[in-house]
Amino acid sequence: MTQGTYFAWELASRGDAPCVRDDRLELSYAxxxxxxxxxxxQLAGMGVGPGDMVSTVLPNRAELLITLMAAWRLRAVATPVNPGFTDTEAEYQLADSGAKVVVGxxxxxxxxxxxxDVDDLATAPTAQWVPPAPPTEADDALLIYTSGSTGRPKGVxxxxxNLHFFGRSAAEHFQYGPDTHALLIxxxxxxxxxxxSCLTPMMAGGQVSITGQFSVSRFFDDVARLRPTFFSAVPTIYALLVSQNEDIPPGALDSLRFAICGAAPISRELLEKTEQTxxxxxxxxxxxxEATCASACNPVDGxxxxxxxxxxLPGQSIRIVDLDGNEVPAGERGEVLISGPAVMRGYLNRPEATAETIVDGWLRTGDVxxxxxxxxLRIVDRIKDMIxxxxxxxxxxxxxxxxxANPAVLECAVVGAPDQLLGEVPVAFVVRYPDTDLTADELTVxxxxxLTKVKRPSEIHIVDALPRNPVGKIDKPGLRRRTADERAQPAGAART
Incomplete structure (x- = not known):
């Protein structure tokens, strides 16, 4: 695995070339x-070996990436835990994964x-250190837990x-090279x-700058100072950046070649505003x-x-099928299926869930x-979000x-609310751009x-923020529960 690898020990020959930095460390490849x-x-001395699970409970910092790679050095598996989890949430993942060591x-x-303790991590091996046999492509590398929007989270x-294939595919699609510099936010x-933002740039010989807690002011300062060539973000971050961009220093963004948007759909209006900014x-x-992060993406050049x-993306296939599993013609709606070497091996200790999700080698996404x-590909919606x-x-x-499409709308979410006559009706939750005074009545008009009458929201709620799950996606199941609970209250009961 010498061509297009991310293994640190196989890339040490790059010497003093910049590899990874954060707010505390700046490390060359060597x-x-x-x-x-x-x-x-250090982990080997704690009994970690092939197939064991090593967990990290850390905010964004270089040691998290170091620990993942160290686990792989021992043919162990890494499972990163959201540092914002409660003890109960974290313990579920640690127990379910069978974590042997936790770094935090x-x-x-x-x-x-x-x-x-992360502060007690070793910084140099001893003279007696003899590395074990290297990992193989057949070894598990990551156990990533789903957000758990439908039941308890599952380990993917x-x-x-999977990781090497994705890295090579993404590097080809985005045309990464040694000059690639990712700003990780x-x-x-x-x-x-x-x-x-980490493995793929490293495979191409580039570098990664890991930032701490995201803020708009910090983002523009970091771009001006570090000179990255790309970054990846979610729609909410882009909305915040374009709503508070008055103080961008001239030339601060000149190093950027492109940016990636994923994790949730972005509106055409926000996309256009962001590109203008x-x-x-x-x-x-x-x-x-379940498909190692990304299966489709618009090209940077093209x-x-x-x-x-x-x-x-190169090496992956997408098809659209109807309820009976039959492929539909171009332009027609159906469930999105994905196949290729990026598809997961399955859910940890959940053979039935795996069999329901991967059918004849095709990953059922649950997306329309x-x-x-x-x-x-145009994503219409989640099958389970349909009203x-x-x-x-x-x-x-x-x-x-x-x-x-309303210029005062920063972001929004629509969910189905129970209705005694119609079964369900759409209800909207809307966040406005700062310093705007859009009302629900104005948005209704x-x-x-x-929208045809049946598609118009029966209610529009102006809110300060939308709830989110641990990976930053809008928590629609939570919004559905909220609307259902409110409608279940007796007449005259207080609503909040």
Missing amino acids: QFAERVDAVAE RAPIGDPARTFL RLGHD LPLFHVNAICV FGVPIVEGYGLT VRKLGTVGPA GILDEDGY IRGGENIYPKEIETALA FVQPH
């Missing part, structure tokens, strides 16, 4: 490899589990074959940050943890179709999409697109020309 070996020796800032969960098993416990292409992509998430005649109003199927994303 220094990064030394740190990885040091921590690998403070002990968490079962006190019998081995804990290693990704192997080194997304959480490192998620597969997007690990694969898109940054002066570079914002390429929208699509994927699932035909970009706004409103789509682009064609399949349309492929056009050029193979560009059935009086027997008519309504896709919330269509309503959200209409709402987002605004969408009338864009």
Whole structure:
């Protein structure tokens, strides 16, 4: 595995070339490899070996990436935990994964589990350190837990074959080279940050700058200071950046070649505003943890179709099927299926869930999409988010697109609320741009020309923020529960 690898010990020959930095450390490829070996020796001394699970409970910092790589040095598996989790949430993942060692800032969960303080990580291997046999493509590499929007979170098993394939595919699509410099602002416990912003640039000989807690002012300062060539973010971050961009220093964004948007759909209006602000292409992509992060993306150089998430990435295939599993013609709606070497090995210890999700080698995404005649994919909605109003199927994303066309709308979410007569009706939650005074009544009038009567929200709530799950996606299940609970209250009961 010498061609296009991310293994630190195989890249040490790059010497003093910059590899990874954060707010505390700045490591060359040689220094990064030394740190990885040091921590690998330390973990081996704690009994970690092939197939064991090593967990990190850390905010964004270089040591998280070092620990992942050190686990792989021992043919162990890494499972990063959201540092914002409660003790109960963290213990669920640690227990379910069978974590043997936890690297973090403070002990968490079962006190019998081995804990290693991040500040006590070794920085250089001893003279006696003899590295074990290297990992193979058949070894599991990552165990990433789904957000758990439908039941308890499940551990997604990704192997080194998945990660290497994705890295090579993404590097080809985005045309990465040694001059690639990723600014990492997304959480490192998620597969997007690990694969898109860390492993893939390293495979291409580039560098990674890991930032701490995201803020708008910090972002523009970091771009001006570090001179990255790209970054990856979610729509909410782009909305914040374009709403507070008055103080961008001249030339601060000149190093950027492009930016990536994923994890959730972005409106055409926000996409256009963002491209005007940054002066570079914002390429929208699509994927699932179960398919190693991304399966489709618009090209940086080439035909970009706004409103789509682009064609399949190199080496992956996408098809659209009806309820019976039959492929539908171009332009028709159906469930999005994905195949290729990026598809996961399965869910940890959940064979039934795995069999339901991977059928005949195709990953069932649960998303409704349309492929056009050029193979560009448009995501219509989640199958489970679909609203059935009086027997008519309504896709919330269509309503959200209409709402987002109003220049005062920062972001929005539409969910189905129970209705005694119609079964379900659409209800909208809207966040306004700062310093705007858009009202729900004004927005109701605004969408009338864009939506037929059955698709218009029965209620529009102006809110300060939308709830989010641990990976930053809008928590629609939570919004549905909220609306259902409110409607279940007796007449005259107080609503909050």
